[in-house]
Amino acid sequence: MMKSRRDVIKSPHKKNNLTISRPLSRLNKPSVLTATTSTSRANIKVVVRVRPSNTKESGDNHRVVVKVVDENVLIFDPKENAEPFFYHGVQQKTRDLLRKTQKDLQFTFHRVFDVHVQNAEVFDHSTKPLINSLMDGINCSVFAYGATGAGKTYTMLGNPSNPGITFLTMEQLFHTKEELSADRDFQLGITYLEVYNEIVQDLLNPGSTLTLREDSKFGVVVAGIKYVEIKSANELYTLLEQGNKNRTQHPTDANSESSRSHAVFQVYLKMKFKVTGEIRMAKLSMIDLAGSERGSATGFQGARFVEGANINKSLLALGNCINSLADSQRHVPYRDSKLTRLLKDSLGGNCQTVMIANVSPSSLSYEDTYNTLRYATRAKAIKSSIKRNVVNIDLKVEQYAKIVEELNKELARAKTEIKELREGRSKSAVSVEVDPDVMSQIEEIFNQRKSILERIYSMEMSEQIVELRSQVKEDANSRLSGLCYDTPDKEERHRKLDNTIQRCHKQKETFREKIDSLNLEKTNLENKMKTLVVQYPSVKFSIDLKELELSKLEEEYKNQLIQKQIRIYREDRQQLGDLIEKMCLVLKPCFIQLRGMGYATDNMIHDYESILSQSQGIRNIKWEDEVHPPIPDSGVCSTTTIITDDNADSHTLRSPPPSADETFKLPDVKEAGPVERVPIGDVTFSINTPRKTPTKMTTKSKICTDQILVKAYKPSPIKKPKLNSAALKMKENIAAKPVKRIFQTTAQKLHLRKGGSESTSSVSQTKNHHPSSRPIFRR
Numbered sequence: 178m179m180k181s182r183r184d185v186i187k188s189p190h191k192k193n194n195l196t197i198s199r200p201l202s203r204l205n206k207p208s209v210l211t212a213t214t215s216t217s218r219a220n221i222k223v224v225v226r227v228r229p230s231n232t233k234e235s236g237d238n239h240r241v242v243v244k245v246v247d248e249n250v251l252i253f254d255p256k257e258n259a260e261p262f263f264y265h266g267v268q269q270k271t272r273d274l275l276r277k278t279q280k281d282l283q284f285t286f287h288r289v290f291d292v293h294v295q296n297a298e299v300f301d302h303s304t305k306p307l308i309n310s311l312m313d314g315i316n317c318s319v320f321a322y323g324a325t326g327a328g329k330t331y332t333m334l335g336n337p338s339n340p341g342i343t344f345l346t347m348e349q350l351f352h353t354k355e356e357l358s359a360d361r362d363f364q365l366g367i368t369y370l371e372v373y374n375e376i377v378q379d380l381l382n383p384g385s386t387l388t389l390r391e392d393s394k395f396g397v398v399v400a401g402i403k404y405v406e407i408k409s410a411n412e413l414y415t416l417l418e419q420g421n422k423n424r425t426q427h428p429t430d431a432n433s434e435s436s437r438s439h440a441v442f443q444v445y446l447k448m449k450f451k452v453t454g455e456i457r458m459a460k461l462s463m464i465d466l467a468g469s470e471r472g473s474a475t476g477f478q479g480a481r482f483v484e485g486a487n488i489n490k491s492l493l494a495l496g497n498c499i500n501s502l503a504d505s506q507r508h509v510p511y512r513d514s515k516l517t518r519l520l521k522d523s524l525g526g527n528c529q530t531v532m533i534a535n536v537s538p539s540s541l542s543y544e545d546t547y548n549t550l551r552y553a554t555r556a557k558a559i560k561s562s563i564k565r566n567v568v569n570i571d572l573k574v575e576q577y578a579k580i581v582e583e584l585n586k587e588l589a590r591a592k593t594e595i596k597e598l599r600e601g602r603s604k605s606a607v608s609v610e611v612d613p614d615v616m617s618q619i620e621e622i623f624n625q626r627k628s629i630l631e632r633i634y635s636m637e638m639s640e641q642i643v644e645l646r647s648q649v650k651e652d653a654n655s656r657l658s659g660l661c662y663d664t665p666d667k668e669e670r671h672r673k674l675d676n677t678i679q680r681c682h683k684q685k686e687t688f689r690e691k692i693d694s695l696n697l698e699k700t701n702l703e704n705k706m707k708t709l710v711v712q713y714p715s716v717k718f719s720i721d722l723k724e725l726e727l728s729k730l731e732e733e734y735k736n737q738l739i740q741k742q743i744r745i746y747r748e749d750r751q752q753l754g755d756l757i758e759k760m761c762l763v764l765k766p767c768f769i770q771l772r773g774m775g776y777a778t779d780n781m782i783h784d785y786e787s788i789l790s791q792s793q794g795i796r797n798i799k800w801e802d803e804v805h806p807p808i809p810d811s812g813v814c815s816t817t818t819i820i821t822d823d824n825a826d827s828h829t830l831r832s833p834p835p836s837a838d839e840t841f842k843l844p845d846v847k848e849a850g851p852v853e854r855v856p857i858g859d860v861t862f863s864i865n866t867p868r869k870t871p872t873k874m875t876t877k878s879k880i881c882t883d884q885i886l887v888k889a890y891k892p893s894p895i896k897k898p899k900l901n902s903a904a905l906k907m908k909e910n911i912a913a914k915p916v917k918r919i920f921q922t923t924a925q926k927l928h929l930r931k932g933g934s935e936s937t938s939s940v941s942q943t944k945n946h947h948p949s950s951r952p953i954f955r956r
């Protein structure tokens with residue numbers, strides 16, 4: 178009795194509207210196959226699923242013959258703990274002779290699913306990874322193999338509460354499609370057919386018998402089948418349900434709803450990249466095979482016997498193909514049955530394949546389970562070649578010509594490279610044969626070079642350290658001149674320092690000489706090496722490697738040297754800091770005392786103030802390019818005094834000399850107020866006083882410039898110095914002090930002496946933007 182399996186799949190979102198069938202081949206016919214990426218070989222992935230025992234199998238007379246050890250290993254017919262065997266009431270030492278010996282065979286697969294595992298988990302570890310391959314344009318295939326009633330249909334189709342991997346795979350496919358829809362346009366069509374008694378029939382559009390043929394892009398295709406375009410996984414429920422109604426099923430002794438045909442569900446996928454126009458095509462086949470059972474298990478008679486014979490014929494052909502492929506035989510008997518022709522791609526062609534072997538755990542299916550496991554093990558050895566199906570519909574004939582030209586060029590290049598490589602290799606072989614000592618010679622030279630390098634760097638490091646030391650001593654020497662009185666002690670100190678500096682210079686010279694001679698040696702060795710490369714080109718690679726090693730060494734030395742320098746500078750700075758601190762401790766009370774007693778000269782006061790400013794990080798003068806426009810209405814804070822040197826030519830102060838343009842461009846000079854000219858010795862200074870000056874200043878008032886705070890003191894009574902002597906002192910100082918400070922000091926002092934306002938005595942900041950980075954001078 179034929180019956181349709183209606184309740185295998187029930188759509189949770191059943192739709193009333195029918196899908197319009199449309200042949201996909203006509204819709205998507207690609208014009209040219211332009212490229213397929215490189216082919217890779219991959220083994221078929223084989224997983225085994227053990228279904229739970231049913232009521233019949235759970236009976237007393239049957240035992241479990243499949244024991245899942247872990248997710249990769251199972252034991253078929255495991256050894257059990259021997260139950261005591263009694264004869265005439267006496268326990269026997271030997272075993273029950275009537276009982277069969279257990280095979281206790283261990284099988285390993287890519288994954289083993291135990292009885293409690295649900296379809297979702299099977300999907301995760303079997304077909305889910307195929308989706309990415311499909312998106313890459315790789316054909317994929319999944320087939321469920323096993324005896325009747327072993328759980329193939331349950332795995333592939335499942336039921337509404339536990340959907341099978343076909344639905345789950347399609348759901349995932351649509352999900353991924355959705356994710357990628359921003360970049361690609363998709364077209365997706367499905368077919369659902371069965372192979373029954375060597376006849377191929379469309380399950381979605383039942384009618385005439387269909388024939389198989391091979392296609393260059395999709396491999397084996399069924400001629401005349403209708404492709405149905407679907408937009409969501411839910412549409413699939415309806416279609417699979419519809420197709421299952423048409424599938425040939427009969428109750429057998431092993432399965433009341435046994436599928437007597439091989440059901441093939443196929444998805445044709447076409448993707449077009451929106452930007453590049455690249456087209457990828459892929460086919461997913463999901464095959465639910467008919468049960469691979471023995472006749473006795475099905476209780477075959479009459480028509481069922483013929484049906485069973487056909488099933489077995491195709492499965493036998495499948496077994497032969499698996500064996501041939503596993504043994505890498507050249508001839509694989511695909512043509513022996515419709516099933517094997519259909520599975521040609523899935524087994525040994527351009528396809529990524531997953532085989533799900535279903536087994537019953539019961540001793541009732543002992544032979545079938547054993548056969549299935551052996552089949553599955555054989556299938557593990559099969560390798561299929563995988564390549565992406567990339568098609569570009571936009572290519573024209575002339576583009577083909579271009580591609581061929583490019584490929585030819587590439588081929589020629591590759592040929593030349595291979596030739597060169599071969600020649601290189603033979604030369605190297607010859608060189609090794611002719612002079613086996615070359616390598617050790619190279620090794621020797623490198624070792625010498627390495628040792629020379631080490632010496633050079635150690636010398637250079639010492640040289641640097643000596644250099645720094647002499648600098649430190651020179652600094653100390655100049656500090657000493659500023660601090661010490663002209664006493665014999667001072668002379669002695671200078672002498673000692675000079676001696677040390679001299680020693681350092683001598684050491685430096687010695688180091689330099691040594692370094693130079695080492696460098697000469699190094700160059701000689703490098704030249705030797707170059708000669709060797711010319712003589713034996715094949716050793717170039719090893720020499721390059723050695724060179725790399727040396728340059729690494731060089732980098733390491735440089736790094737060490739820098740670290741050392743930083744350490745020395747830090748130490749020096751630290752010492753200097755300590756010295757300044759100590760000097761401050763002495764300077765402050767001295768200065769306070771002198772000033773309190775009225776002995777502090779203007780110079781001293783100013784210098785002390787300068788030190789204060791400097792120690793705060795305040796600069797004495799603003800350079801033109803740093804000056805900001807005046808802040809309007811800034812009251813007492815707005816002081817703009819420009820100090821210029823009228824006779825700059827007559828002495829050595831002007832440094833650096835300003836260009837003609839820059840010198841006289843002083844946009845704010847007029848705003849700065851009247852110019853006062855003050856002669857000091859042979860130097861005449863022009864002082865621009867600000868328009869706005871504070872009306873009243875206290876003795877210790879603060880004058881705020883735009884940028885800085887400067888304390889202005891009312892000058893203490895000047896007793897000793899007269900104007901001329903001050904000017905003379907200035908002249909003396911001129912040679913030693915930086916120009917800007919001298920101007921500042923002089924201008925400040927003179928202006929105060931001439932009775933100028935206190936506010937103008939402060940060193941003020943120019944507020945003019947000027948491209949030059951020099952203080953403002955006027956000839």
Ligand SMILES: Nc1ncnc2c1ncn2[C@@H]1O[C@H](COP(=O)(O)OP(=O)(O)OP(=O)(O)O)[C@@H](O)[C@H]1O
Pocket residue numbers: 227228229292323324325326327328329330331332432434435436437466467468469535
């Ligand atoms: N993993 C499982 N969990 C629960 N029940 C299962 C499982 N696998 C199979 N079954 C049940 O076992 C019975 C036989 O399963 P199924 O129809 O899938 O076998 P089959 O291999 O497709 O057989 P046939 O080749 O005869 O079609 C069904 O009633 C099914 O519900």
